[in-house]
Amino acid sequence: MKVVAVYSIKGGVGKTTTAVNLAWEAARDFRVLLWDLDPQGAATYLLQVKPKLKGGVDSLVRGKTATGTAVRSTPYEQLDVLPADDSYRELDLMLDAAKKSTQRIEKVLESVADDYDVVILDCPPGASLVAENAMRAADIVVVPLVPSPLSLRSLDQVKGIVAESSRPAPILGFLSMVDRRKSVHWEAVESLHAERKEVADIVVPSAVVVERMGTERAPVATYAPRAEAALAYEELSKRVLSAVKAKRAKPKR
Ligand SMILES: Nc1ncnc2c1ncn2[C@@H]1O[C@H](COP(=O)(O)OP(=O)(O)OP(=O)(O)O)[C@@H](O)[C@H]1O
Ligand SMILES: [Mg+2]
Structure with missing residues (x-):
């Protein structure tokens, strides 16, 4: 089982959008669990799952709720969600x-290691203990970067947090919400990939088709498979899965 954390200290950069689309792409080949770690429950909502966790997250992290019983299925084959509710606050x-x-998230996932090939963590923004847990559990940290002079800074902040982890994972950054009409965006796209080896040459454009996820309550590729954003997430998924060497484990039974 490989764990992919989608994370940034910055809010509103496209973490949840990325987590949902990555999870859907990965589920084409693998058994995937998306864990919504954000009390806003946006990933839970986008995958049409009720924002309810029996016993609350307290019971889950204390090992009193079996992880498998808290998991919910989605409309998509091989894609399950561990939903967030208010208890995540x-x-x-x-x-x-x-x-x-710092090892609670890792521990919760141990019990479902045979049930899933890939786990995607949709992290809340900020440098919290939740983030430290996610970084500790992660085999790779995916960081959406909105092009601006400050995006290098947010990448460096994530690097700092990952470096402090007792089990530092590689980082894969990519450009999110890119508006090609803005020259500052163009410049950032070119310089980020050229200057930083951990930033992939993947660009998710700022597009209405992505915003529509909120009304469709579905990953982009399900209703607009040829859209540039859907293709960018497909490519991102390929890179992430090959970087962690995801493979289909044999089910126990
Ligand atoms: N490529 C895009 N084009 C247009 N809108 C986008 C794009 N990516 C994300 N959005 C929109 O931007 C908003 C923030 O995106 P998202 O919720 O994925 O960010 P986030 O980093 O998870 O935010 P938070 O820090 O609050 O968890 C959402 O309304 C989403 O629909
Ligand atoms: Mg989010």
């Missing part, structure tokens, strides 16, 4: 109070 405090407080 207190997740940081709960982690802080728990033993081995």
